Amino acid sequence: GQQLNQSPQSMFIQEGEDVSMNCTSSSIFNTWLWYKQDPGEGPVLLIALYKAGELTSNGRLTAQFGITRKDSFLNISASIPSDVGIYFCAGQRSYGNKLVFGAGTILRVKS
Amino acid sequence: DTGVSQDPRHKITKRGQNVTFRCDPISEHNRLYWYRQTLGQGPEFLTYFQNEAQLEKSRLLSDRFSAERPKGSFSTLEIQRTEQGDSAMYLCASSLVAVWEQFFGPGTRLTVL
Numbered sequence A: 001g002q003q004l005n006q007s008p009q010s011m012f013i014q015e016g017e018d019v020s021m022n023c024t025s026s027s028i029f030n031t032w033l034w035y036k037q038d039p040g041e042g043p044v045l046l047i048a049l050y051k052a053g054e055l056t057s058n059g060r061l062t063a064q065f066g067i068t069r070k071d072s073f074l075n076i077s078a079s080i081p082s083d084v085g086i087y088f089c090a091g092q093r094s095y096g097n098k099l100v101f102g103a104g105t106i107l108r109v110k111s
Numbered sequence B: 001d002t003g004v005s006q007d008p009r010h011k012i013t014k015r016g017q018n019v020t021f022r023c024d025p026i027s028e029h030n031r032l033y034w035y036r037q038t039l040g041q042g043p044e045f046l047t048y049f050q051n052e053a054q055l056e057k058s059r060l061l062s063d064r065f066s067a068e069r070p071k072g073s074f075s076t077l078e079i080q081r082t083e084q085g086d087s088a089m090y091l092c093a094s095s096l097v098a099v100w101e102q103f104f105g106p107g108t109r110l111t112v113l
Helices: none
Strands: A004-007 A010-014 A019-025 A031-037 A044-049 A055-058 A061-065 A071-076 A085-092 A105-110 B005-007 B010-013 B019-024 B031-037 B044-050 B053-057 B065-068 B075-079 B088-095 B108-112
Touching: A004 A085, A010 A019, A019 A085, A019 A105, A031 A061, A031 A071, A044 A055, A044 A061, A044 A071, A071 A085, B005 B088, B010 B019, B019 B088, B019 B108, B031 B075, B044 B065, B075 B088
Parallel strands: A010 A105, B010 B108
Antiparallel strands: A004 A019, A019 A071, A031 A044, A031 A085, A055 A061, A061 A071, A085 A105, B005 B019, B019 B075, B031 B044, B031 B088, B044 B053, B065 B075, B088 B108
């Protein structure tokens, strides 16, 4: 079963608002990755984090790797309708190893 | 398109039938992964290959499931005697050995009636 806890489970926000979601684990991961999945499609990689404490941006997205290596968060600034989808965090213990996913955060945006 | 490709995209089968899915990884990616995703959940790891060697299998991969990557390029995932509980999205991902990022294909949606 899932080992990562994502929150919130879903969000319904106004276009233009900032969004925050996070992911926690009971065990340590050495990499955190954030993916977005649209209905009927595979997950698309958004951001990868490699070091504890690291803060990384990709356009309107900002993600941080928690200092304890047991958590990560993702922020989306100035949300737009195309941000709709399911966001997954994934942890990895060593490179090339399997990913462990959270259950996802569903983002719905009011236009 | 140089991304991961999967075929078919959708498969509907009757319980008890065998099905086979194919995954073509990104060219030169030597690691290939299979995940399964059920509704409302994140993907769950099934198995992975480095070149043609199958290096790890999850407990989710019952003896009805078999995966191969005979020449270290494309891979197949076969499910024998399908059950309704096998209905899910089967995702394939690929990566290079010495990097963290995995890139996913569009998935194969399996429905077992």
